[in-house]
Amino acid sequence: MSDFVARTPKQLGAILRGYRREWNLTQQSVGISCGLPQAAISQIESNPTTTSLSRIYRILSALDLELVIRPRNSGDPKTKW
Amino acid sequence: MSDFVARTPKQLGAILRGYRREWNLTQQSVGISCGLPQAAISQIESNPTTTSLSRIYRILSALDLELVIRPRNSGDPKTKW
DNA sequence: TCGATATATCCGCTAAACAAGATAATCGTC
DNA sequence: GACGATTATCTTGTTTAGCGGATATATCGA
Numbered sequence: 775m776s777d778f779v780a781r782t783p784k785q786l787g788a789i790l791r792g793y794r795r796e797w798n799l800t801q802q803s804v805g806i807s808c809g810l811p812q813a814a815i816s817q818i819e820s821n822p823t824t825t826s827l828s829r830i831y832r833i834l835s836a837l838d839l840e841l842v843i844r845p846r847n848s849g850d851p852k853t854k855w
Numbered sequence: 856m857s858d859f860v861a862r863t864p865k866q867l868g869a870i871l872r873g874y875r876r877e878w879n880l881t882q883q884s885v886g887i888s889c890g891l892p893q894a895a896i897s898q899i900e901s902n903p904t905t906t907s908l909s910r911i912y913r914i915l916s917a918l919d920l921e922l923v924i925r926p927r928n929s930g931d932p933k934t935k936w
Numbered sequence: 937t938c939g940a941t942a943t944a945t946c947c948g949c950t951a952a953a954c955a956a957g958a959t960a961a962t963c964g965t966c
Numbered sequence: 967g968a969c970g971a972t973t974a975t976c977t978t979g980t981t982t983a984g985c986g987g988a989t990a991t992a993t994c995g996a
Contacts (some may be wrong), residue, residue: 777925783908842923844858
């Protein structure tokens with residue numbers, strides 16, 4: 775659990791939304807804790823394609839999340855080394 | 856190995872650069888394979904703070920990488936569940 | 937050290953993100 | 967259905983990323 779691959783910006787937005795709801799936070803409260811307006815949180819959760827990295831990172835820290843980069847086949851048991 | 860936490864945009868850029876070099880690719884070739892000018896790759900590798908997610912994703916796919924979101928304490932052995 | 941390759945930085949222009957504020961739509965609950 | 971709370975969608979003005987294209991500055995090998 776608690777390890778989500780975000781293969782597209784939209785998936786990333788959905789993941790952020792999922793974590794926010796898991797913590798029972800509103801877009802407003804998340805926005806306040808990371809200095810973004812509620813409208814921005816809404817937009818980012820639905821489609822952050824054109825959003826800047828800085829905004830993403832602000833939300834990540836507000837939700838106490840981290841971002842990991844790894845090769846695509848990392849999760850495939852057949853190609854573990 | 857091959858699992859890097861990008862705690863800041865700059866770290867993310869450094870990780871992308873590391874992977875590119877591991878594959879022995881130039882900024883130009885990466886740029887061509889993902890439709891970005893070489894200058895953009897350079898800028899993103901050094902400090903992608905203000906870069907859009909779409910650009911990041913384009914590079915990720917060019918380098919065959921994926922992005923994972925997880926709680927901050929995920930890597931701490933003491934707090935595994 | 938020289939030459940070639942690779943990387944960094946600069947130009948003007950356009951399109952679009954961003955900020956602030958307001959409002960509209962939606963959801964859950966009674 | 968009505969209400970409050972939450973989320974989505976506008977508006978206007980300002981800032982800045984992104985694009986193309988070119989050029990400078992490393993960096994590396996011979």
